[in-house]
Amino acid sequence: MKHKTFFWFFLPTAVAMLLFIAMPLVSVVMQSLFTPHEQVFKIVETCDPFGCKQSTGIDLEATNSLRAEKPLGRFAGLNIYLDRGHLASSEVAAAWLKSDGIGAFFNAIGNLPFYRAMAFTLTFTFLVTPLAIILGFVIAVSVNSLHRHLKGLVIFFSLLPMIVSPLIGSLVLFWMIDSRGILGNALQWLFQDPDLSLKASTGLTWVMLMVYGVWHTAPFAFVVFYAGLQTLPQDTLESSMIDGASRWQQIKYVVIPHIMPLVTFVALIQLMDNFRVFEPIVGFNASAHATSLSWFIFNDLAGETRLLSSASTTSVLTILGVCILLSPVLVRTWRDFNRKV
Amino acid sequence: MSSKALKQPPALRTFSTIFVVFWLVIAAFPFLWTLWGSFKVELDFFSKADWRNALTGARTFVEYGTAFTDNGYEGAWVQEEFWRSVLNTAIVCISVVTISLTLGTLGGYALSRSSFRYTFWLLIAALIFRAMPPITLVSGYLLPFFEWNLWGKLPTTIVVLVAINQPFTLWMLHSFFQKIPKELDESAKVDGCSQFQAFRRVIIPVMWPGVITTGLFSFLLAYNDFAVTSMLLSTDNQTMVPKIASFLGTTQTEGNVMFAVAAVVSATVPLFILVMFFQRQIVSGLTQGAVKG
């Protein structure tokens, strides 16, 4: 295709992405490098329905003139990236010097919000992604062998966990796994422990979030794989059977290679989505036990005083994290692409 | 699946049937439970006193003399005018699907038919764009949208959702178009068609399965979105998901959880109809689209 033709075909989507993603991206990067000006304080008298008292306020005139001089704010460089809320360089260095063993060092690191969130996020990403892919594959193979009249209904119910908004899906489950809800009770009965509560322990909360994650994302893998199975080359399968291949060998040598490109695609999308896990943490009220980078952004923006620079910094870190996470897949795509060219 | 190769031995068949039933229970049980509970009063639904209340509706019986009440539905649909949100969701979903598929097919087709290096980098850029957390994007939109008087309106939200959804659409459609043999449009071009004419006459007729599948995912994105719709729509224009969230209440507000439950059940019905209607196309679409990594 000629450059010019390509340009016209690609223009609409490029404009949409440039306007609504690329430009905000640039401003987010800028915002992560600048912070608001120093605030000038003055003591003022404040009176409300409950009485008057002296308190600290902001001297707006002085602060405004600072703002007018440099509208972008103070240049902070990488300061925000390195502060305690993010990479916490000085805290990590201090922990390294002070700790007398590797265990103590990791304990100290685990107390810093960023690293704690990374611990959960990475565990979540690397457990949920493969489990959801495996589950999705097994469902796809099983559904594929059903009678065709049953398929439609089964597909609908299988899609339910994915097609219902994560916010609402996690709320429904949150109500059910309460220690007095039906699932919570069932678990108590199963483990013969009347005090068992999923919401009160960090470990169980992690398990709960990950089970939810698999439940919620397996249908996506299922739909994609199920479709892939429809194009299985029947003659290859039949000839493999004539060669005496067992069912397992058929799956291993014929089915899996056939849908491998789909696995890569699903893995790519799910790694990215799981790394940005957010809704279940809010839906399950789980921030006491598990946090993620996306949750930090939400927390910075939801407070009474919004921390824009901090939220921007976390966003940039999220994008960098996704790039690192996906780099093996991207390198592969690059090789494929070059081969194609 | 009449192929002999896929005929299963009875033991395996039983096992896979049991597995499917097991999976269906896991997948559908929370929703059946919600459906059942939506006809109860809040205390029964939460059943904080005794979990069996959720089954028997003990408190509902005390209140209404029967174990079922449609109060949640009446409250959500009549009192809170949930139908407005349903209407808004319909507008948003239809527009998002149409626009993002139009832009996506053009872009995806171009990407699949050009073999210059920059197509690879464009795809990578799209992937990086997709990594951007939506809440950050939305908080960046607020100020300009307010300033240009665009905030709170449905078209603004539609355009934003389309843009946010483009990377995924592009990737999916690009892989799909790669599966359509290049010879098709090449031969059309030999016959004297321009690239666009070749696209319109030859490609469009065969692209529908993949487009429908991509459309399903665009639809789900628009249907389920909370981050964008809750921040960019005024209360009059709210779609279903933020509306349901607003039923739940906040620190200062008593929520009405049963309205939310009834609304959740109501919100699932159109999806049921949609999937039943399109299930064949969805699956066959993915078949031919065969997304590739």
Added chain:
Amino acid sequence: MLLKRIALTSALVLTASAAFADCTISGRVSIIGNEFPAIQTIGAGASECTGGEVTTNLTADHQTLNVPGMQGDPAEYTSAIVANSSIVALMNDDLIRPLDDLIAEHGQDLQKSQLITIDGKVMAVAFMANAQHLVYRSDVLAKIGVDVPTTYEEMLAAAEMIRSQGIMENPVGGAYASGWNLAQEFNNMYIGMGGEFFSAGTAEVSINNAQGVATLEMMKSLSEYMNPDFLTHDSNATNAEYRAGNVALMNMWGSRAASLVEAEGVAQEVVDGMAIAGPMTVGGGNIPATTLWWDGWTVSKNISDEDAAATFIALTHAIRPEMLNEETSSQAVWLISGYEPTDASEGVIAAANAGSVPYPMLPFQGLLHTALGAELTDFMQGKEDAATALADIEAAYNAAAKEKGFL
């Protein structure tokens, strides 16, 4: 139920239309605020005005929207309804205008106590008050033969008796959900212990002290008598526990007291036993362990004087004494002249009379609140000691305050 609601609404519409002629404006009015019933009433009241366009956007996300919505020129919103915690964000960015001249011209009927004055300038007009206070079950306290607790120590003793007599397993309720709620409980208790959040005149936090430790210890002791899931219980979930009859003693928002047992299906003993008392003190202090709150409206800075006057008139109309009736009186503790306190407002009024302090209106209080909400959870789960928790909170606050230019 529904019929009753419709009947009430139409009654409200009737009385409202009687007062219709009162208010004419010439300008644009656009209000953003929270969505609870009292604010809905204010929004409806402002919409009665004729002569100009009145729009409202009442949503739980108002705090995220009001700053960008008032930054433009002209601003989208001509007024934001705020509380003492959220007015600071608007003040920090210089988005609201002093109301003195508008009061002189159109606000003669406002009471002096309603005016929120900062540095000699009126910045907001308050219309309702709120506070957290004790809500208890009188029947349960009668059963164990204990008077209504006036201190948290007495509350603990009563809780122990309720548990040991097998009446309830987790008799104490509290909105201890990690995040905003948990931080607010810390604030209450720390104030009750006589602590100061910041060194005077600066933004330097000073909670890592004996009062801070005592506060955390008390919160920990209370949590032993709470449902083990307490870190996920916000005020809605806590209320649900109370309604289910699982909780006998809790510190709850006054604004939520009126509707507490009105929900469908609440057992009769809970309805009959529900009682309200003032906030409790702690650690032998005199100041109740609670904070006073007001909700009020502001007028945007970046709008024309005409729109500002229209907004002021419409909102003054919305909080005129005649708006009080049977329906609205129970919605809040109104700070409007002629308000007759209802039974449900007893706790908030007791809190104000007992010398409780308002939630601090400091530019950096919100940052400390966020830091508390995120960093307290480890201590509450017993994963770290009080001193470490307090040091973590200070460190988190310092990072945020440096970024914002407060330090």
